[in-house]
Amino acid sequence: MSATRAGRTRVTAALAGALCLLLLLTGCISIPRSGPIGQIDVDSSExxxxxxxxxxxxxxxxxxxxxxxxxxxxxxxxxxxxxxxxxxxxxxxxxxxxxxxxxxxxxxxxxxxxxxxxxxxxxxxxxxxxxxxxxxxxxxxxxxxxxxxxxxxxxxxxxxxxxxxxxxxxxxxxTPANFSSMFQAHSLYYYTPDFKYAVPDTRWYLRSGSAGRELVADLLAGPADYLKGAVVPAVGSGRGKLGVGSLSVSDGDAAVELSGDPQLSARDAERLAKTVALSLQSMPSVRDVTVTGAGMPEDVDTANLPNTEVEVPGRPVVLQDGRLVELGGDRTSSLPLPAPKKGAGNPARDYTGRVFAYLAAGERELHRMTVGGRKDTVVVRGSSLAAPSFDRFGWLYTAESDTGRLKVVGPDGEMKTLKAGFLSKRTVTAVRVSRDGSRLVVLSTGSKADSRLDYIGIVRDSDQAPRELSGDAPLSAGESFSDLRDVSWAGTDTLVALAALESGGDLQPYTLSSSGMFAARGSVSEGTSISAGTDLRSMRIGTRAGDVYSYQGGAWQKLVGIKSYEPAFPG
CATH class of the missing domain: 3.10.450 (Nuclear Transport Factor 2; Chain: A,)
Structure with missing residues (x-):
């Protein structure tokens, strides 16, 4: 029987932010007995x-x-x-x-x-x-x-x-209070299809001594429905069934013995051990993980756990004096781009920092242009197009209201349509692809002006082109808000949004996660757009008056001397 030992997971700032949202509910910060289930009082005591x-x-x-x-x-x-x-x-x-x-x-x-x-x-x-x-x-x-x-x-x-x-x-x-006392959220981790990143799949477990064993069993059973096909387990089907023979935790060390004989290759064994270790270390009582059984070879290396965070390179872009410019610190710098069409809005920038997109003509046209290029090309025409988003492979996403479909344009201009029946008869205002490219979050409103966020997986072909969505049963969020206006990813499983809890209330910044938790993040007057890079420290808010605010040390600071609109980080 062989053993593999995984060191403690290196938690990046963004992952720490995502996990903190889970931990807020489960110990370090309390949930009020009144108010929505997810609302967190960030100043409460344990x-x-x-x-x-x-x-x-x-x-x-x-x-x-x-x-x-x-x-x-x-x-x-x-x-x-x-x-x-x-x-x-x-x-x-x-x-x-x-x-x-x-x-x-x-x-x-x-x-x-x-x-x-x-x-x-x-x-x-x-x-x-x-x-x-x-x-x-x-x-x-x-x-x-x-x-x-x-x-x-x-x-x-x-x-x-x-x-x-x-x-x-x-x-x-x-009741909400009893739920927070009885249950705790933990993340299962699966891979992107190219095995470059690990993607969290949040589940809720009863606070009990069997939670760890149940977590590993759920991990082996596969991802949640809204992620199926978008993420992959370490060991695919047809390799034999895996189970949990035993799991024990002592002084922070978890020992997992897997059952079954799936005929694992060295590569699959390493991937499996890493996802087991990473998933168990979402539990605060676990520091190190040993995995044995199921044909684990002796030389499995789990010294470096899967990367959970995608670095967001480059600076945000803003609209200033009718042009797209780069925002760096408290100043802007020009970009070698054609002047966008009059009335441009909702800018987006790809991960290379060289390709840009925006909406124009009353949100009836999606434009794309490249640094150093002379062309400003209309790549999508439609009615009430949604604010666009790039994935890490260079595909550009938008949606046309009420159609129940997403429109996706490839780097070479190839057009694809992805069915999204859950968006039928809804006005889509923004489409945001997760940093790892595995998930979409779609912001939409219904006929009764009800705002909603929907998480859904992106299924890709062998060339990493989007092929379809993970079924038609997304994970909905943001139901506690009366209004949701803009949204951006700010890490692996963290969203930032401009939202109002009460009808007619002022829009304010919030963080949300797929666990159902959300937290207020201070106050900014007249915010109209929000964007973030790798973590919460990168958050920027644009206002109706052209002011830009940055989030530093848990407080919002206005960037003096800058009159620009709609800051947007790559993605």
Whole structure:
């Protein structure tokens, strides 16, 4: 049996920012009991994890009391939710799966405040629950649309003269405060198809001693649906089934023994060990990881874990006096580019720093031009085109409103159309490709002016050209906001956005992650655009008046003497 040891993951500034969003919920910063599930008070003190010991059923309890007692007992996970099971008949108690579905009540609501209906035969109790999030059987956190409700029906019968629940849906219902106490987010890591970067796939786990084993098992089972085909596991299908034989953690050292005999090559074994180590080190209790079993060869090297961060080269571009110029520090410098068409907006720059794009003609034209070139070429025409974005392979993305399709232009002018049914009848305002090229975030609004962010994977062909999206079930975010105006990537799994929580409220900068968490990042008046490079320190906000603000030391500073608009980092 061979062993591989991975050193502690080198966490870059951007990855630290992304992980911090996860850690904010789970220990170092508390979530308020009121307000949206994801809102984080960045000045709060650590509350610590609270053990909840609910009460069991009392003699003579009514049907409604049994149902409410069961729901309340779902917050106590001790002994595999033993107290909650005591409200069920023996058959149901043996088959009930509490973590198959976790529903989070809307903030400001409690189980006591929700009315119930009891049928005339006194055997069915129904409750309509206002919900704001759902954790599915794969442990993926999915925000619910505004004003979402879920009706739950419980069938009861008497056992030895006492009412017990005999039929109901799987899962539990928790308040936001109980959710933050019971669950913790961790990242599974998969590779981009070229194996150049590791991509996080965030899942939520019950705080328990089995979380690490469950995490590795989920990693081996493959990525979440919204990432399938866009990221790849270390070991592909057809190599034999892998499992978790055992996992133990002692003084920060995790020892993982894999089961199965998948006939791993040295390259696959190394990739597998690295993703196991990187994924487990998203747990604060783990520093080093040893992987054995499953035919691991003796010479597997995990000294250097997969790169999780793409460096964003070059400076942001801004619009100034009718031209595209480069913003460096507190000054701008000219670029050898043709003057853009009058009314230009929504600039974008590729990762080489040599190719630029912008919208013009009332957002009906997408233009592209190259440093040193004389041509300003219209590459896409359409109605209400979305703010564009480049991927690291040079492909340029936009969308036309209400069509349910994305339009993508290659470096050589090749045009592709990607179906995105989830955007049908929605106005797409921005398309942003993740730095590693594996994911899209799309900002759109519906007929009721409801703003939403959708995460979806990009499936590529062997030449790294985008082929399709990962199905039509994206991971939605930002449902807690009444308005979302602009968005940018700021690292591996961190977004920055201009948003307002209340209807008619001022737009302010926020950070968001695919875990469902978000945090306010100070205040800037009249912001209209936001962009970032590798991390939060690179954030820039442009205002309606032409002011540009940078984020330094946790505060916003106006760049004096610069009158320019819409700063945009490469990508």
């Amino acid at each position: 509350p610590g994890q609270v053990r909840i010991d609910p009460d069991g059923p009392v003699t003579g309890a009514s049907q409604d009391q049994i149902v409410r007692g069961f729901l309340a007992a779902g917050t106590g996970s001790a002994s595999n939710f033993a107290v909650a099971r005591s409200f069920l008949t023996d058959d149901l108690a043996a088959s009930w799966e509490p973590l198959e579905s976790v529903w989070v009540l809307k903030s400001g609501h409690s189980l006591d405040s929700i009315n119930s209906e009891v049928t005339s035969d006194s055997q069915t109790v129904s409750l309509t629950l206002p919900v704001q999030a759902h954790i599915d059987s794969t442990r993926v956190y999915r925000e619910a649309a505004a004003d979402s409700e879920r009706t739950v029906k419980f069938t009861l019968r008497q056992v030895n003269g006492e009412w017990r629940i005999s039929k109901m849906p799987a899962g539990i219902v928790v």
